[in-house]
Amino acid sequence: MSGEVNIKRLAQELNLSIATVSKALNDSYEISLKTKTRVLTLAKELNYTPNPAASNLRSNKTKTIAVIIPNIANNFFSLAIKGIEEIARQYGYHVLIYQTHEDIETEMLFTNSLLNGRVDGILTSVSSNEYNNDYYRDLVKKIPLVFFDRVYESLDAFKITTDxxxxxxxxxxxxxxxxxxxxxxxxxxxxxxxxxxxxxxxxxxxxxxxxxxxxxxxxxxxxxxxxxxxxxxxxxxxxxxxxxxxxxxxxxxxxxxxxxxxxxxxxxxxxxxxxxxxxxxxxxxxxxxxxxxPAFEIGIEAAKCLFKILTKRGIGDDQNIVLKSVxxxxxxxxxxxxxx
Missing domain, CATH: 3.40.50.2300 (Response regulator)
Structure with missing residues (x-):
């Protein structure tokens, strides 16, 4: 069979549904290892290349998350970002990084600009120059949001801190x-x-x-x-x-x-x-x-919590995670x- 190699063609040649092939390509837990192997083997033989734009459009996902931090030059935050990026890669996500330089107005400008569907979720460590609890109480209702290190304790959101x-x-x-x-x-x-x-x-x-x-x-x-x-x-x-x-x-x-x-x-x-x-x-x-x-571990945990929200698997989990410093x-x- 000649022509474009897409999910529909893979499904036809394997006598599987398009949904099954799509899930297999995305390593879904719903699909058996045997079926995943069949799909991936044929995809490799036919040089199948996924179309991320089309996939994201169908799922209404950007496959992108944002990290908003005070200062990337701070050693803590650079290590936390490494942890976040490691988990994001496992989910096939890109990471956008924003620096607020401890300015609350810049922080709000960034977060407001991300509410138009540009990202699927936000990880943030808030600025220190002003306590902005009311703003974030409203924000957590609009977009998946996880706080790490610098948090607002009273909010209904995942918070990763240290002792x-x-x-x-x-x-x-x-x-x-x-x-x-x-x-x-x-x-x-x-x-x-x-x-x-x-x-x-x-x-x-x-x-x-x-x-x-x-x-x-x-x-x-x-x-x-x-x-x-x-x-x-x-x-x-x-x-x-x-x-x-x-x-x-x-x-x-x-x-x-x-x-x-x-x-x-x-x-x-x-x-x-x-x-x-x-x-x-x-x-x-x-x-x-x-x-x-444990900055790297904090980044790991923060990203894991965000993907719990995005995959709807974190319902009922303890939202306050405390790691030990040394x-x-x-x-x-x-x-x-x-x-x-």
Missing amino acids: DYQISFNATEHLIECGCTQIAYLYGLEKLPAGRTRFAGYKDALAAHGISIDENLILHYQPEENENVTNIVNLFQSHKPDAIFSSIEEFAIPAYLACKELKLQIPDDVKIISFSNLSSAKLLNPSLTTITQ LIKRESTGCWEKPA
């Missing part, structure tokens, strides 16, 4: 066990649940060890790195903390730069710990003790056991 409270408690306790009592807290994400939860872990660890919280030792994040360096320098000069707990990666390098400017020795004069997925953390001098989030002790906190 921010417990790991912050453990990190603060580590500094206390290293002899620190004047622990400065570099506060980021303060308008979001993740930031507030990390701060709660820090405060409760101090209280558990009978240490009163000193508001003078709390420093709030600023968008400009130089401003953060200056503020940390002023903090050292005014209140002389013996440790720094950085709640976000963006504070880590400014903390080192401030110590360098003041000729403070880490960890002898001050100990430093930071949330960070910096691959270079172990190469800093001294190496940085980090709270490392406290990696290195030289910057001074009381660690170097691996053999």
Whole structure:
């Protein structure tokens, strides 16, 4: 038989229905391995090439998902995207990536532009400059949406987070066990649940060890790195903390730069710990003790949840998934056991 090689022709030659052939080509669980093998073998022999545009038109699917994040240069988000892309490829989906640069107006502009059928679903880690719960409460009703890392807790949606409270408690306790009592807290994400939860872990660890919280030792994040360096320098000069707990990666390098400017020795004069997925953390001098989030795994789980929605297989599943971060002790906190 000559002519165009399409699903209809494959079905005729195999004496199968068009629906069966289509499902076999898409690796549907409804089709037996024997039938899939027959279909794929003939498709290969006849050099069958699928027409994705026609397939998507019939299914009303774009085979595309969007990922909206604050900053792709952040090590956490670049690793999370790798996890998302791995799952998307398994489903034959493309991934569009949008950066908001922590701007809520840009974030809304992106999401609104995607509601016209351009993508089948959205994965997002929200901006930190404004709490926008009402907007997202409406958005989750319009398009499949999964939150990861930075989430809105009250929404009826899948949310993939880490154990921010417990790991912050453990990190603060580590500094206390290293002899620190004047622990400065570099506060980021303060308008979001993740930031507030990390701060709660820090405060409760101090209280558990009978240490009163000193508001003078709390420093709030600023968008400009130089401003953060200056503020940390002023903090050292005014209140002389013996440790720094950085709640976000963006504070880590400014903390080192401030110590360098003041000729403070880490960890002898001050100990430093930071949330960070910096691959270079172990190469800093001294190496940085980090709270490392399972960013790649978070991306994997977030994408899996989105495809549960898209395939209608996630109904009734627990929507709150919490993964564990790891406290990696290195030289910057001074009381660690170097691996053999």
